[in-house]
Amino acid sequence: MDRTLMRLLGRILESDTKRTDSKLPRILPALRLSVVLLCILLCALSRNAVFVVGILAAELIRLAFLPPQRIAGVLGRLALPVLFTLLIMLPSVFLGHPRTMLTVTMKVTCSVLLLLLANEEMDWKDVTGAFRSLHIPGIFTMTLDMTMRFLVLLGRLADAMLEAISLRTFDILKGRKRDRARYMTAGGVLGTTFLVSQRMATQTYEAMECRGYDGVYRSYEKHRFGWQDAVYALLIPLAIAAFIYCQAAL
Amino acid sequence: MHIPDNYLSPETCIAMTAAMVPVWAVSIKKVKDALPKDKIPKMGVGGSFSFLGMMFNVPLPGGTTGHAVGGTLIALLLGPWAACIAVSMALLLQALIFGDGGILAFGANCFNMAFVLPFVGYAVTHLIAPKFGTEESTKKRDLIAAGVGSYCGLNAAALCAAIEFGIQPMLFTDAAGNALYCPYGLGVAIPAMMIGHLTLFGLVEVIFTCAILAFVRSAAPEMQLSHKESHTSMPLKVFLGALILATPLGLLATGTAWGEWGTDEIADTGIGYTPQGMLDGFQFEAIIPDYSVAGMPEWIGYILSAVIGAACMVILFKLVSLLKKGGSAA
Numbered sequence: 217m218d219r220t221l222m223r224l225l226g227r228i229l230e231s232d233t234k235r236t237d238s239k240l241p242r243i244l245p246a247l248r249l250s251v252v253l254l255c256i257l258l259c260a261l262s263r264n265a266v267f268v269v270g271i272l273a274a275e276l277i278r279l280a281f282l283p284p285q286r287i288a289g290v291l292g293r294l295a296l297p298v299l300f301t302l303l304i305m306l307p308s309v310f311l312g313h314p315r316t317m318l319t320v321t322m323k324v325t326c327s328v329l330l331l332l333l334a335n336e337e338m339d340w341k342d343v344t345g346a347f348r349s350l351h352i353p354g355i356f357t358m359t360l361d362m363t364m365r366f367l368v369l370l371g372r373l374a375d376a377m378l379e380a381i382s383l384r385t386f387d388i389l390k391g392r393k394r395d396r397a398r399y400m401t402a403g404g405v406l407g408t409t410f411l412v413s414q415r416m417a418t419q420t421y422e423a424m425e426c427r428g429y430d431g432v433y434r435s436y437e438k439h440r441f442g443w444q445d446a447v448y449a450l451l452i453p454l455a456i457a458a459f460i461y462c463q464a465a466l
Numbered sequence: 467m468h469i470p471d472n473y474l475s476p477e478t479c480i481a482m483t484a485a486m487v488p489v490w491a492v493s494i495k496k497v498k499d500a501l502p503k504d505k506i507p508k509m510g511v512g513g514s515f516s517f518l519g520m521m522f523n524v525p526l527p528g529g530t531t532g533h534a535v536g537g538t539l540i541a542l543l544l545g546p547w548a549a550c551i552a553v554s555m556a557l558l559l560q561a562l563i564f565g566d567g568g569i570l571a572f573g574a575n576c577f578n579m580a581f582v583l584p585f586v587g588y589a590v591t592h593l594i595a596p597k598f599g600t601e602e603s604t605k606k607r608d609l610i611a612a613g614v615g616s617y618c619g620l621n622a623a624a625l626c627a628a629i630e631f632g633i634q635p636m637l638f639t640d641a642a643g644n645a646l647y648c649p650y651g652l653g654v655a656i657p658a659m660m661i662g663h664l665t666l667f668g669l670v671e672v673i674f675t676c677a678i679l680a681f682v683r684s685a686a687p688e689m690q691l692s693h694k695e696s697h698t699s700m701p702l703k704v705f706l707g708a709l710i711l712a713t714p715l716g717l718l719a720t721g722t723a724w725g726e727w728g729t730d731e732i733a734d735t736g737i738g739y740t741p742q743g744m745l746d747g748f749q750f751e752a753i754i755p756d757y758s759v760a761g762m763p764e765w766i767g768y769i770l771s772a773v774i775g776a777a778c779m780v781i782l783f784k785l786v787s788l789l790k791k792g793g794s795a796a
Contacts, residue, residue, distance in 0.1 A: 264760075264761060265759070265760075266759050266760075266761055266762050269754070269759055269770055269774075270770060272774070273770045273773040273774050273777070274773075276773070276774055276777035276778065276781065277773060277777050279777065279781055280776075280781050280784070284507065284784040284787050285788065287781055287784050287785060288785055288788055291781075291785070314751075318753065462761075462762075
């Protein structure tokens with residue numbers, strides 16, 4: 217449990233602290249997110265593999281431009297959903313529809329790759345900023361933002377408690393008995409974390425109200441709509457046109 | 467020159483793969499020892515050149531087609547061992563995703579195009595210009611040597627493929643005396659393969675090698691092993707993009723390359739029957755067969771295949787660079 221927790225914490229901290237690639241053109245986050253969501257939607261709606269293969273080719277080109285370390289990270293995270301889909305769709309091969317397995321796996325690969333590459337190019341605060349620009353209700357954005365931040369704080373708390381338990385049970389109990397004792401205390405750790413989270417949530421909301429929060433989530437980072445955004449926005453009609461063409465072709 | 471499945475007997479395929487295993491092992495060791503970590507992704511770029519070069523089919527009167535391979539080019543830029551691995555990877559990708567070249571015949575294809583071709587090309591080039599690539603050599607001499615080297619390399623590979631085809635009816639026949647696999651003997655296979663390669667396809671390989679070599683030396687020197695810079699320059703990226711967009715030119719060549727007919731075509735090539743080994747042989751369904759996506763115009767399928775192939779090559783070798791310790795990969 218503690219290893220999983222540490223891995224989760226590491227992932228969140230990494231996404232919280234990493235800076236986006238300075239070489240990439242700064243595109244309006246809302247626009248970037250819209251294109252990603254649109255492509256995922258069109259891939260899901262596509263009745264044949266043509267459109268999906270096209271999107272996959274574009275994603276592979278973007279992936280090829282990343283440094284090796286980041287490519288490995290993206291592919292590592294992509295592997296599990298793809299393998300899982302292959303496993304779930306395996307019966308279709310035995311039922312005489314091997315193409316179905318390929319099509320569905322390609323759709324999943326494409327969608328997950330789109331999200332992973334978006335994650336590589338955008339900070340978490342860009343995503344919350346994009347939600348604001350897309351007129352998603354402030355309460356939704358705030359809840360999501362708070363969840364991400366509390367995951368880190370509560371993760372640290374749970375980790376500290378688990379470490380304390382490990383130290384206290386060290387050399388007292390051995391083997392299976394020690395493992396059983398650890399599992400028994402897991403419930404306690406989760407309960408305490410939940411209670412602390414309630415207290416922290418109340419305190420945070422009160423602190424926000426004291427600082428003038430009136431239910432509207434504002435983004436203070438200003439991004440002017442430039443020519444790069446205009447070029448990027450062309451992807452939306454292009455994707456829709458390609459989708460219609462691909463569906464009409466078959 | 468991509469030998470499809472069932473043209474060679476399983477015994478030949480096993481023997482050719484067995485011959486390639488030590489070559490791959492030594493190549494990996496040599497690349498690990500000699501190639502800096504930040505140059506390994508350049509093998510992916512070289513492999514992309516080879517992959518794209520093989521998509522530019524050139525027609526020959528009589529209905530057959532052929533293409534450049536680019537093995538000598540990679541050998542001259544990054545060394546023959548690196549070329550062996552890069553071309554092998556390009557061939558693997560072609561076989562698995564695009565159904566170009568057989569899965570069982572992968573070892574034989576690698577022997578011809580990833581081993582014989584780059585090593586002969588490299589040796590001939592260095593025989594003509596012993597100081598190839600150094601400051602003491604001239605650009606003109608290097609290009610002439612590279613041209614002759616690539617021509618010899620391609621023809622040596624074609625000769626090997628022709629011999630592999632030609633020995634099949636000598637070794638494997640059924641009770642009626644019909645060939646089980648490739649039905650054409652050495653007397654037909656060698657002239658049929660070599661006439662095209664000694665003339666037009668050899669010339670295409672020379673132009674492909676010399677043009678890209680000249681471009682790389684003037685605009686993208688980071689592709690060369692001797693150059694310290696490793697970051698892929700913009701002209702090289704643009705050049706690769708232009709090459710991808712130009713791949714549909716390969717569709718202008720209609721017809722099938724000699725020795726690459728389907729089981730439905732071979733009876734009409736003059737023998738009047740389909741060899742039993744081909745009818746009962748191993749069948750593999752590629753994801754994007756023949757570089758075409760069903761329901762799409764051929765040129766779109768060709769461009770998509772070129773993009774996927776080139777991107778996969780770069781990604782693959784960038785990942786390989788992570789396995790090597792020390793230095794930094796760009």
